[in-house]
Amino acid sequence: MFSDKLRIFSGSSNPMLAERISAELGLTLGKINISRFKSGEIYVHYEETIRNCDVFIVQSLSHPINEHLVELMVMIDAAKRASARTVNILMPYYGYARQERKAAPREPISAKMVADVLTTVGAHRVITIDLHAPAIQGFFNIPVDHLTALDLISDYLKAKDIQNPIVVSPDAGRASTAEKLANNLDSPFAIMIKKRPAHNESVITHVIGDVEGATAIIIEDLIDTGTTIVNVVESLKERGAADIYVCATHPLFSGPALQRLDHPHIKEVIITDSIALPESHPERFKVISVAPMLAEATRIIIEGGSISTLFKHKGV
Numbered sequence: 001m002f003s004d005k006l007r008i009f010s011g012s013s014n015p016m017l018a019e020r021i022s023a024e025l026g027l028t029l030g031k032i033n034i035s036r037f038k039s040g041e042i043y044v045h046y047e048e049t050i051r052n053c054d055v056f057i058v059q060s061l062s063h064p065i066n067e068h069l070v071e072l073m074v075m076i077d078a079a080k081r082a083s084a085r086t087v088n089i090l091m092p093y094y095g096y097a098r099q100e101r102k103a104a105p106r107e108p109i110s111a112k113m114v115a116d117v118l119t120t121v122g123a124h125r126v127i128t129i130d131l132h133a134p135a136i137q138g139f140f141n142i143p144v145d146h147l148t149a150l151d152l153i154s155d156y157l158k159a160k161d162i163q164n165p166i167v168v169s170p171d172a173g174r175a176s177t178a179e180k181l182a183n184n185l186d187s188p189f190a191i192m193i194k195k196r197p198a199h200n201e202s203v204i205t206h207v208i209g210d211v212e213g214a215t216a217i218i219i220e221d222l223i224d225t226g227t228t229i230v231n232v233v234e235s236l237k238e239r240g241a242a243d244i245y246v247c248a249t250h251p252l253f254s255g256p257a258l259q260r261l262d263h264p265h266i267k268e269v270i271i272t273d274s275i276a277l278p279e280s281h282p283e284r285f286k287v288i289s290v291a292p293m294l295a296e297a298t299r300i301i302i303e304g305g306s307i308s309t310l311f312k313h314k315g316v
Contacts (some may be wrong), residue, residue, distance in 0.1 A: 005085065006302055007050050011059035011075060013068045014092070014276045017291055018058035021090065024295030030055075034071065042071050044078045051083040056298055061095025061114075062252065062275040069095065069114065073121045080122035088125040088301065089118065090294055092274035093222070093250045097132035100139075115139035127297050129274055129290060130221045130249040145297060145307050149249040149272050150177065152288045154184040156270060157217065157245070164242070166190055166214040170232045174220060181219050181247075190216075192232055212240030222250035223271070226257035233265050243267045250274050258282070 009030040010018030022029040031047040057079070059072045072089070079087045099110035111133070118126065119142055127145045131137070137144045157165075167189040169178035175191050182189035190209025216236045223229055223246070233244050244266055251271040253261075261269050262282040269285045271277075277287065293310060300307055 005053045006056070006298075007048070007053045007084075008056045008058065008090075008298075009046070009075070011057060011068060011071050013060045013062050013071075014058065014273070016276060017060075017092065017273050017289075017294075018090075020273075020289060020291035021058060021295045021298070024292050025298060032075075034075075042067075042074045044071075044074045046078060046082055049082075050079060052085045054086045054088065054302060055079045055084040056088045056090050058090045058294075060091060060093040060275050062093055063254065065095045069117075073117065076118070076121045076123050086124040087122055088127065088298075089123050090127050090298070092129045092272075092290055092294065093252075094126075094128045094131055094136065097136055100133040100136055111136050112139045125301070127294065127301070129272075129293075132221055145301070147290075147293060147297060147307070147310065149274075149288070149290055149293075150180060150184070151312050152272065152290070152293070153219070153247050153249075153270060154181060156286070156288055157185060157247070162215050162217070162243075162245070164214050165217055166209065166211055166241075168192065168209075168211065168216050168218045168232065168236065170194070170218055170220055170228060177221070178219050181217070185217070187217075192235065194228070194231075207235065207239055211236055213242060216241040216244045218244065218246045220246075220248040222252055223248045223257065223261070223269075224252045224254050226253070226260040230260055230263060233263060237265050245270060247271075251277055253277070258285075261285075 007030045008022050009032045012034055019029055033045040033047055035043045057075050061068055076087050096110040096114045125143045129147045129149055137146055165185055165187040167178045167182040167187055169175045169191045171194050178189045190211055193206040218232055229246055236244055245268050246266055247270040249272050272288050272290045274290055
């Protein structure tokens with residue numbers, strides 16, 4: 001199916017996903033030694049030849065994000081210096097994406113900085129999923145394939161045959177995604193209006209839409225501490241919602257988020273394996289793998305074709 005010039009390697013952020021992607025492609029995951037010196041500095045050694053190869057590195061910028069970012073930079077540099085033909089980054093979760101603009105004076109635009117660093121160190125292409133802000137694609141001067149897990153989540157929900165669903169956007173920024181999911185499910189959607197007194201804190205002030213008696217489906221791109229989602233869930237319950245499903249592409253799950261989301265008012269938390277989850281997690285957490293989609297994207301990049309063929313709904 002492929003030339004013998006394709007190599008897939010895993011960073012330390014999500015080796016299980018890298019294994020799944022390789023298996024989907026009928027390949028063996030490449031051998032690489034990643035270790036730390038006593039000082040904490042990162043050491044990388046590709047243990048097979050990659051000269052004139054198309055190298056794909058699987059690495060999500062999940063916790064500890066700075067470790068994983070520097071590790072990725074060292075992997076890119078090592079591949080470039082080993083005469084790889086191209087160095088492609090399969091980055092399901094793009095970290096620092098929430099800092100994509102200046103919301104106050106003297107703030108950084110860290111999402112742009114990460115794009116600059118990855119390009120400067122030698123990446124030729126980035127493949128990512130559900131960026132927090134789609135405009136981040138424009139921060140790069142190399143190709144960026146922006147995939148979405150919306151079809152995967154839609155198919156899972158359709159199979160459940162949920163009665164009287166309503167898709168809920170937890171804030172105005174997710175309204176477009178909520179509308180797309182609602183169209184996929186042929187359901188109405190609602191929007192929560194909130195204010196943020198501080199980072200990782202939010203207060204729900206209004207709900208636009210009638211959720212009374214409906215099965216609410218909350219859609220997010222990521223869940224970090226879970227505080228906002230729990231606030232949304234409790235607000236929906238106060239307004240008469242029946243069952244509540246929580247959907248998100250990226251399970252960051254900082255601090256006690258897993259325990260926080262194991263909430264009696266949440267029927268299911270539907271997430272992907274873009275970020276590695278602890279082996280032991282509550283039964284209400286349902287994980288959909290993005291490996292087949294990333295494997296197919298890799299095939300299209302190597303063989304030629306259109307990434308848009310991955311999506312049922314071309315407007316996503």
